[in-house]
Amino acid sequence: xxxxxxxxxxxxxxxxxxxxxxxxxxxxxxxxxxxxxxxxxxxxxxxxxxxxxxxxxxxxxxxxxxxxxxxxxxxxxxxxxxxxxxxxxxxxxxxxxxxxxxxxxxxxxxxxxxxxxxxxxxxxxxxxxxxxxxxxxxxxxxxxxxxxxxxxxxxxxxxxxxxxxxxxxxxxxxxxxxxxxxxxxxxxxxxxxxxxxxxxxxxxxxxxxxxxxxxxxxxxxxxxxxxxxxxxxxxxxxxxxxxxxxxxxxxxxxxxxxxxxxxxxxxxxxxxxxxxxxxxxxxxxxxxxxxxxxxxxxxxxxxxxxxxxxxxxxxxxxxxxxxxxxxxxxxxxxxxxxxxxxxxxxxxxxxxxxxxxxxxxxxxxxxxxxxxxxxxxxxxxxxxxxxxxxxxxxxxxxxxxxxxxxxxxxxxxxxxxxxxxxxxxxxxxxxxxxxxxxxxxxxxxxxxxxxxxxxxxxxxxxxxxxxxxxxxxxxxxxxxxxxxxxxxxxxxxxxxxxxxxxxxxxxxxxxxxxxxxxxxxxxxxxxxxxxxxxxxxxxxxxxxxxxxxxxxxxxxxxxxxxxxxxxxxxxxxxxxxxxxxxxxxxxxxxxxxxxxxxxxxxxxxxxxxxxxxxxxxxxxxxxxxxxxxxxxxxxxxxxxxxxxxxxxxxxxxxxxxxxxxxxxxxxxxxxxxxxxxxxxxxxxxxxxxxxxxxxxxxxxxxxxxxxxxxxx
Amino acid sequence: xxxxxxxxxxxxxxxxxxxxxxxxxxxxxxxxxxxxxxxxxxxxxxxxxxxxxxxxxxxxxxxxxxxxxxxxxxxxxxxxxxxxxxxxxxxxxxxxxxxxxxxxxxxxxxxxxxxxxxxxxxxxxxxxxxxxxxxxxxxxxxxxxxxxxxxxxxxxxxxxxxxxxxxxxxxxxxxxxxxxxxxxxxxxxxxxxxxxxxxxxxxxxxxxxxxxxxx
Numbered sequence: 001x002x003x004x005x006x007x008x009x010x011x012x013x014x015x016x017x018x019x020x021x022x023x024x025x026x027x028x029x030x031x032x033x034x035x036x037x038x039x040x041x042x043x044x045x046x047x048x049x050x051x052x053x054x055x056x057x058x059x060x061x062x063x064x065x066x067x068x069x070x071x072x073x074x075x076x077x078x079x080x081x082x083x084x085x086x087x088x089x090x091x092x093x094x095x096x097x098x099x100x101x102x103x104x105x106x107x108x109x110x111x112x113x114x115x116x117x118x119x120x121x122x123x124x125x126x127x128x129x130x131x132x133x134x135x136x137x138x139x140x141x142x143x144x145x146x147x148x149x150x151x152x153x154x155x156x157x158x159x160x161x162x163x164x165x166x167x168x169x170x171x172x173x174x175x176x177x178x179x180x181x182x183x184x185x186x187x188x189x190x191x192x193x194x195x196x197x198x199x200x201x202x203x204x205x206x207x208x209x210x211x212x213x214x215x216x217x218x219x220x221x222x223x224x225x226x227x228x229x230x231x232x233x234x235x236x237x238x239x240x241x242x243x244x245x246x247x248x249x250x251x252x253x254x255x256x257x258x259x260x261x262x263x264x265x266x267x268x269x270x271x272x273x274x275x276x277x278x279x280x281x282x283x284x285x286x287x288x289x290x291x292x293x294x295x296x297x298x299x300x301x302x303x304x305x306x307x308x309x310x311x312x313x314x315x316x317x318x319x320x321x322x323x324x325x326x327x328x329x330x331x332x333x334x335x336x337x338x339x340x341x342x343x344x345x346x347x348x349x350x351x352x353x354x355x356x357x358x359x360x361x362x363x364x365x366x367x368x369x370x371x372x373x374x375x376x377x378x379x380x381x382x383x384x385x386x387x388x389x390x391x392x393x394x395x396x397x398x399x400x401x402x403x404x405x406x407x408x409x410x411x412x413x414x415x416x417x418x419x420x421x422x423x424x425x426x427x428x429x430x431x432x433x434x435x436x437x438x439x440x441x442x443x444x445x446x447x448x449x450x451x452x453x454x455x456x457x458x459x460x461x462x463x464x465x466x467x468x469x470x471x472x473x474x475x476x477x478x479x480x481x482x483x484x485x486x487x488x489x490x491x492x493x494x495x496x497x498x499x500x501x502x503x504x505x506x507x508x509x510x511x512x513x514x515x516x517x518x519x520x521x522x523x524x525x526x527x528x529x530x531x532x533x534x535x536x537x538x539x540x541x542x543x544x545x546x547x548x549x550x551x552x553x554x555x556x557x558x559x560x561x562x563x564x565x566x567x568x569x570x571x572x573x574x575x576x577x578x579x580x581x582x583x584x585x586x587x588x589x590x591x592x593x594x595x596x597x598x599x600x601x602x603x604x605x606x607x608x609x610x611x612x613x614x615x616x617x618x619x620x621x622x623x624x625x626x627x628x629x630x631x632x633x634x635x636x637x638x639x640x641x642x643x644x645x646x647x648x649x650x651x652x653x654x655x656x657x658x659x660x661x662x663x664x665x666x667x668x669x670x671x672x673x674x675x676x677x678x679x680x681x682x683x684x685x686x687x688x689x690x691x692x693x694x695x696x697x698x699x700x701x702x703x704x705x706x707x708x709x710x711x712x
Numbered sequence: 713x714x715x716x717x718x719x720x721x722x723x724x725x726x727x728x729x730x731x732x733x734x735x736x737x738x739x740x741x742x743x744x745x746x747x748x749x750x751x752x753x754x755x756x757x758x759x760x761x762x763x764x765x766x767x768x769x770x771x772x773x774x775x776x777x778x779x780x781x782x783x784x785x786x787x788x789x790x791x792x793x794x795x796x797x798x799x800x801x802x803x804x805x806x807x808x809x810x811x812x813x814x815x816x817x818x819x820x821x822x823x824x825x826x827x828x829x830x831x832x833x834x835x836x837x838x839x840x841x842x843x844x845x846x847x848x849x850x851x852x853x854x855x856x857x858x859x860x861x862x863x864x865x866x867x868x869x870x871x872x873x874x875x876x877x878x879x880x881x882x883x884x885x886x887x888x889x890x891x892x893x894x895x896x897x898x899x900x901x902x903x904x905x906x907x908x909x910x911x912x913x914x915x916x917x918x919x920x921x922x923x924x925x926x927x
């Protein structure tokens with residue numbers, strides 16, 4: 001069997017290099033075509049008919065006025081009279097027309113009668129959520145009451161982290177062409193392979209009859225796995241029009257309302273601790289919602305999972321809001337925020353440095369050494385010793401400075417993926433996978449792995465992804481892509497190389513297993529002078545093309561060691577809070593992350609920077625705001641659904657633990673873990689700065705002032 | 713919060729050349745309501761415009777140095793005209809309300825949001841899109857190259873807008889300080905979080921374009 005092991009760190013020539021992303025020029029120059037840029041011949045546009053009520057029964061749908069509108073080309077209703085709509089902006093159907101404006105006009109002309117029903121859209125005050133709260137059982141471990149009695153200090157706090165929207169810059173949507181038998185499908189998706197079957201099932205046609213193609217996706221963050229109602233409706237509208245392509249991309253207000261949210265979470269948490277910082281007991285009553293089905297269930301206590309005495313309840317709250325979708329590190333941001341805030345408050349109650357609490361309790365985590373090492377490194381980079389102060393000794397002046405800690409953990413092992421590697425007689429090499437590049441750099445790392453494996457330059461490799469004509473690859477979620485596609489590519493490339501060795505062994509006068517590919521040559525091991533250039537070697541293929549595949553199977557991957565999962569990370573935030581205006585400014589966010597084998601440090605750093613900036617958005621700005629009376633989203637636009645700008649982020653310090661020990665673990669995904677701890681770190685830094693806990697993120701000026709004035 | 717750029721405020725001509733959505737909202741925001749007197753004044757100050765629409769009307773735009781004829785409804789924004797009628801898709805439609813800058817173009821050399829301008833209103837103006845300079849002569853513009861070198865992009869959907877904004881900024885501020893970069897690019901939003909790269913890229917592009925001092 002071929003040896004697929006990663007070459008030693010010291011001998012690598014392509015893996016580990018700071019290669020610029022291969023599609024960089026294409027994207028920066030505006031040439032990259034996203035599916036929302038597609039302008040197909042004879043293309044129609046469609047627009048949704050949306051429900052204004054958060055909860056209603058459809059009484060009557062009348063499309064007669066719409067049918068008379070200019071450019072009208074048909075309506076496809078997904079719901080019928082009698083159906084119940086459970087959130088505002090629910091898309092009950094789509095209308096097609098010749099132009100986008102005409103489609104919107106015609107959709108607005110569809111008359112729908114509703115019978116409104118009572119709704120609930122808030123879960124931050126459970127007393128107002130009535131029968132929407134579904135109680136759960138109680139989980140008890142150890143002797144909680146005794147532990148609280150014996151404690152040196154007990155802290156209590158209530159913390160709440162709200163619903164966020166994904167706010168992908170490229171809205172959800174697709175271009176679909178469907179003639180009743182076959183479909184050409186160009187979605188904006190994180191799941192090129194899986195979405196083929198998803199649309200096929202909905203259209204009741206064989207998956208083989210759906211062809212999916214997507215070169216680029218303008219953001220997904222966990223919200224773009226399915227064909228969705230708009231994809232399905234477009235297909236029907238296309239069929240209705242003899243297979244003319246139909247395009248739908250949601251307008252921003254609809255996008256922010258129905259195309260995915262991160263669930264909220266709240267918890268009342270009580271902690272018991274000893275003078276030395278040891279946490280002895282945890283008691284929590286938590287709740288969460290992300291829509292009708294109740295939503296998330298944050299794994300608390302987070303990271304510090306071995307606290308001996310526990311009592312926990314959790315309640316799911318059903319709301320008339322659009323459903324949750326996976327949101328970069330599902331449940332983890334909430335869990336990290338709830339846990340780390342409570343730990344920070346316990347430290348304050350004990351009158352000790354929270355760093356001591358985090359270090360002291362590292363033994364109550366699954367990775368004590370990792371967290372101790374990372375806490376110390378993060379403390380050094382954040383100048384913890386110099387800048388941290390007790391909550392009782394605030395910095396002078398109206399602008400107060402503070403530091404806070406957040407931690408993370410994640411899996412990140414590779415998903416199932418198959419790579420096809422073609423070596424052509426002219427020496428050109430293709431690597432093909434039905435994968436997708438979310439902007440994480442998937443294309444680039446595939447090329448680096450193939451180049452490393454074949455002894456070629458990165459520029460010698462042509463990477464082809466984003467198409468169902470290529471072998472299947474997993475969806476890009478949960479930081480599983482880099483491990484999956486890298487391992488599959490490695491195996492496919494080695495398998496192809498073995499075939500090439502067999503082809504040229506005779507002319508090099510050595511057995512195939514004595515050949516190696518180095519620096520664009522095939523040479524005899526130990527006798528590098530006996531060699532063929534890559535091109536000359538490939539010429540010996542004549543009319544043949546070598547085509548080999550390699551597969552990553554998550555069931556066998558742990559044995560093979562090419563990829564693995566399980567990381568820790570620590571973040572420290574350094575903020576300044578203006579106590580007169582309530583404005584929080586980022587000074588610095590330090591992220592220390594272990595990561596396994598790093599294929600491309602430049603791209604990996606970008607992931608961490610981006611994750612940190614997302615945390616800043618989540619800690620200081622982002623929040624979906626619902627209107628109690630109308631049940632609609634009040635800030636379904638980008639003016640009032642705030643994201644951080646270039647000036648809002650302070651300095652970001654990224655420390656990746658790249659060393660032989662980590663490297664030996666194989667490749668581990670990096671998308672989620674650095675997006676977890678930042679919100680907690682910032683919330684704790686604000687508490688440190690002003691000496692009081694602002695219990696609700698985002699830490700907007702009004703909340704900070706309310707806390708300072710005792711109104712919270 | 714970062715300061716947003718207001719395209720209508722950055723335009724230098726003394727006479728308003730038409731309504732931008734952003735400018736209109738800005739005006740309303742300041743006064744609380746549009747004073748009837750103001751409307752009359754501005755109406756009488758302009759020559760009466762020919763009534764156009766509501767159907768599609770022929771217009772001519774000067775885009776990337778070429779005169780382009782197209783037919784659009786008067787309500788169509790410059791952004792939608794570029795994307796839907798002319799297949800110039802570097803400018804992206806993201807917020808569609810003058811907030812995020814993904815649709816940034818240059819209007820007579822100044823940075824503007826194409827989602828907030830009507831196509832019929834920018835006739836006679838010099839419109840430069842990313843396609844007009846990014847790969848001129850087959851070579852990446854220094855700003856484009858710097859964005860690649862500093863990995864100032866992830867999903868890339870905001871990136872062309874950032875590149876155009878950066879070019880427009882550097883054309884007027886060739887030797888920026890980092891603080892000026894943060895203000896100058898404050899009118900563009902990124903969701904993936906590429907600002908660290910963007911900061912470095914704009915500073916690097918500045919030094920390469922001018923060979924000048926760093927602030």
